[in-house]
Amino acid sequence: MTDGAKEEKLKRISESIRAFPDFPTKGILFRDICPILKDPKSLAAVIDLFEEYVRQNHQDVGMIVGLDARGFLFGPLLAQRLGIGFALVRKRGKLPGPTVSVAYDLEYGKAEAEIQEDAVAPGQKVVLIDDLLATGGTLNAACELMKKQQAHVLGCLVVVEMKDLNGADKLKPHTVFSLVQY
Numbered sequence: 001m002t003d004g005a006k007e008e009k010l011k012r013i014s015e016s017i018r019a020f021p022d023f024p025t026k027g028i029l030f031r032d033i034c035p036i037l038k039d040p041k042s043l044a045a046v047i048d049l050f051e052e053y054v055r056q057n058h059q060d061v062g063m064i065v066g067l068d069a070r071g072f073l074f075g076p077l078l079a080q081r082l083g084i085g086f087a088l089v090r091k092r093g094k095l096p097g098p099t100v101s102v103a104y105d106l107e108y109g110k111a112e113a114e115i116q117e118d119a120v121a122p123g124q125k126v127v128l129i130d131d132l133l134a135t136g137g138t139l140n141a142a143c144e145l146m147k148k149q150q151a152h153v154l155g156c157l158v159v160v161e162m163k164d165l166n167g168a169d170k171l172k173p174h175t176v177f178s179l180v181q182y
């Protein structure tokens with residue numbers, strides 16, 4: 001992809017993100033990615049850029065792992081493009097069968113992340129995906145789950161990174177690739 005094509009895609013994506021003050025609680029500036037999904041070119045741009053990044057940086061990825069709920073909007077599309085599978089990390093209590101879970105904090109509350117025991121294989125190389133990185137609590141919990149399952153995290157992908165909350169620091173040594181930064 002040329003630099004010009006990349007710039008054009010990034011512009012279209014950033015124009016498709018809205019901000020809502022004081023949602024879901026006072027003091028939070030909520031970055032809403034819903035308009036990306038309403039615009040097929042913007043959604044395709046997200047997947048194009050993620051696909052190129054993964055092909056260039058994580059050639060040996062075996063599975064895309066997406067985070068509840070907005071990671072599910074992008075993850076399966078990317079996995080299809082790459083010709084690999086997709087696994088779900090869900091909020092606690094949603095998945096049947098044997099599961100493993102990890103508790104975590106996020107920008108506006110607490111939650112527990114869960115994965116089915118057989119979702120990823122020991123030694124499998126995975127890339128994690130979500131819509132947004134804020135404090136890093138959610139992606140960090142997913143990294144913990146991968147560790148418990150002895151899967152190897154190659155890196156994390158997000159559409160939006162809230163730089164001032166330093167989520168990327170919490171995820172070290174894992175890397176974060178983001179498309180739009182605030």
Ligand SMILES: O=P(O)(O)OC[C@H]1O[C@H](OP(=O)(O)OP(=O)(O)O)[C@H](O)[C@@H]1O
Binds near residue numbers: 106131137167
């Ligand atoms: O970096 P953090 O501080 O952990 O915050 C980021 C997470 O918060 C949001 O999800 P949320 O838990 O609100 O759930 P949803 O996707 O189901 O709306 C967002 O989609 C990320 O998953």
Ligand SMILES: Nc1ncnc2[nH]cnc12
Binds near residue numbers: 029030031032107162
């Ligand atoms: N500011 C924010 N906007 C959208 N999703 C979020 N998840 C955590 N913080 C968020």
